[in-house]
Amino acid sequence: MLGNFEYANPTRLYFGEDSLGYLNVELPKFGQTIMLTYGGGSIKKNGIYDQVVEILRANGKTVVEDPGVMPNPTVEKLYEGCRIARENQVDLILAVGGGSVCDYAKAVSVSAYCEEDPWEKYYLRMEDVDNPVIPVGCVLTMVGTGSEMNGGAVITNHESRLKIGHVFGDNVFPKFSILNPVFTYTLPEYQMVAGIYDIFNHICEQYFSGEDDNTSDYISEGLMRSLIRASRIAIQNPADYEARSNIMWTATWALNTLIAKGKTTDWMVHMIGQSVGAYTDATHGMTLAAVSMAYYRHIMPCGLAKFRRFAVNVWDVSPEGKSDETIAAEGLGRMEAYMKELGLVMNLRDLGVTEDMLEGIADGVLP
Numbered sequence: 001m002l003g004n005f006e007y008a009n010p011t012r013l014y015f016g017e018d019s020l021g022y023l024n025v026e027l028p029k030f031g032q033t034i035m036l037t038y039g040g041g042s043i044k045k046n047g048i049y050d051q052v053v054e055i056l057r058a059n060g061k062t063v064v065e066d067p068g069v070m071p072n073p074t075v076e077k078l079y080e081g082c083r084i085a086r087e088n089q090v091d092l093i094l095a096v097g098g099g100s101v102c103d104y105a106k107a108v109s110v111s112a113y114c115e116e117d118p119w120e121k122y123y124l125r126m127e128d129v130d131n132p133v134i135p136v137g138c139v140l141t142m143v144g145t146g147s148e149m150n151g152g153a154v155i156t157n158h159e160s161r162l163k164i165g166h167v168f169g170d171n172v173f174p175k176f177s178i179l180n181p182v183f184t185y186t187l188p189e190y191q192m193v194a195g196i197y198d199i200f201n202h203i204c205e206q207y208f209s210g211e212d213d214n215t216s217d218y219i220s221e222g223l224m225r226s227l228i229r230a231s232r233i234a235i236q237n238p239a240d241y242e243a244r245s246n247i248m249w250t251a252t253w254a255l256n257t258l259i260a261k262g263k264t265t266d267w268m269v270h271m272i273g274q275s276v277g278a279y280t281d282a283t284h285g286m287t288l289a290a291v292s293m294a295y296y297r298h299i300m301p302c303g304l305a306k307f308r309r310f311a312v313n314v315w316d317v318s319p320e321g322k323s324d325e326t327i328a329a330e331g332l333g334r335m336e337a338y339m340k341e342l343g344l345v346m347n348l349r350d351l352g353v354t355e356d357m358l359e360g361i362a363d364g365v366l367p
């Protein structure tokens with residue numbers, strides 16, 4: 001393990017079919033007013049909303065609703081959430097939804113009492129928080145981002161065509177997250193597979209860096225193998241609890257800071273994918289899928305040993321009698337076949353990218 005590091009993760013997780021009941025344990029720890037934050041309505045259709053509201057009522061909480069968080073939450077919605085949080089002096093933001101809702105909740109938590117424009121402070125100038133932070137709790141309904149156990153909060157500014165993530169510190173991580181795999185059964189297949197690839201790519205972004213022998217890489221290989229197996233089962237049978245639970249747990253560990261330890265990472269697929277997202281508003285996981293194969297084939301010669309190891313340890317490519325280049329290329333070939341098997345979007349055109357956007361997308365990668 002190279003370098004010096006510190007490790008702690010402040011988020012308490014409750015996992016499993018009965019995990020929502022633990023809201024009864026968490027709610028008494030916070031004040032009276034709860035901001036119930038959610039997306040475009042899926043939780044009303046699948047009944048999660050009713051279950052959560054019943055528990056909030058049973059705990060005697062005052063509920064302030066903050067609905068309508070869109071996928072890839074916008075800066076305008078952030079300003080609206082800040083106003084609701086401030087005017088009602090909320091004591092906890094309870095995010096019920098996917099990464100967009102959880103990210104947005106964290107963005108509101110640091111911005112509600114920010115005296116400057118939060119977009120400029122946190123996203124353009126990347127400054128730290130120096131004002132009171134409202135605690136956040138999550139009930140996760142869509143798996144992929146790891147937002148349930150990290151400090152990430154990605155916000156999109158359509159006017160300036162920028163989609164930027166700020167990774168906040170421990171004080172902004174959710175105080176608790178409830179992970180019930182059954183809540184993910186109603187996800188449309190498109191969202192499910194986009195989330196699966198988001199997880200896979202989070203692991204790749206951290207794995208493809210460094211050449212030292214590093215425990216993080218062995219953990220990553222295990223996570224990838226578990227994900228590949230579980231995802232193949234879940235696309236056949238979305239209600240397979242074992243598969244959905246493994247996907248959910250893998251997602252959390254793929255991006256909760258553990259496998260980044262001792263690594264240097266540049267997150268280049270995500271940087272490009274986010275810039276594509278700023279232009280197209282496409283589903284996050286699909287933006288990553290669309291740029292991945294071209295990117296990994298491009299960088300493979302610079303990290304041949306790692307791509308060879310990936311092929312053998314993750315994709316079971318037999319190395320006998322083959323050159324390192326052949327083995328590495330075979331590994332990427334298997335990865336591409338797997339992505340097609342899941343039904344991922346494999347090129348930018350299918351996401352609505354046109355040639356005139358390319359220069360702007362490139363400029364938005366490192367604004």
Ligand code: NZQ
Pocket residue numbers: 038039040041042043046069070071072073097098099100101103141142143144145146147150151152153154165183184185186187188191195198255270284285
């Ligand atoms: O809005 P509703 O109606 O709830 O519908 C959502 C949304 O349309 C739907 N959905 C969620 N749970 C469902 C469901 N539909 C049926 N049944 C359920 N149980 O799914 C759609 C997508 O949800 P969203 O939250 O947007 O997806 P995801 O979890 O992929 O989050 C994407 C956002 O997270 C950011 C992305 O950039 C994007 O803005 N990321 C956050 C990261 C982090 N915090 O560390 C890292 C990631 O790399 C990513 O950048």
Ligand code: ZN
Pocket residue numbers: 145198199202270284
């Ligand atoms: Zn991602």
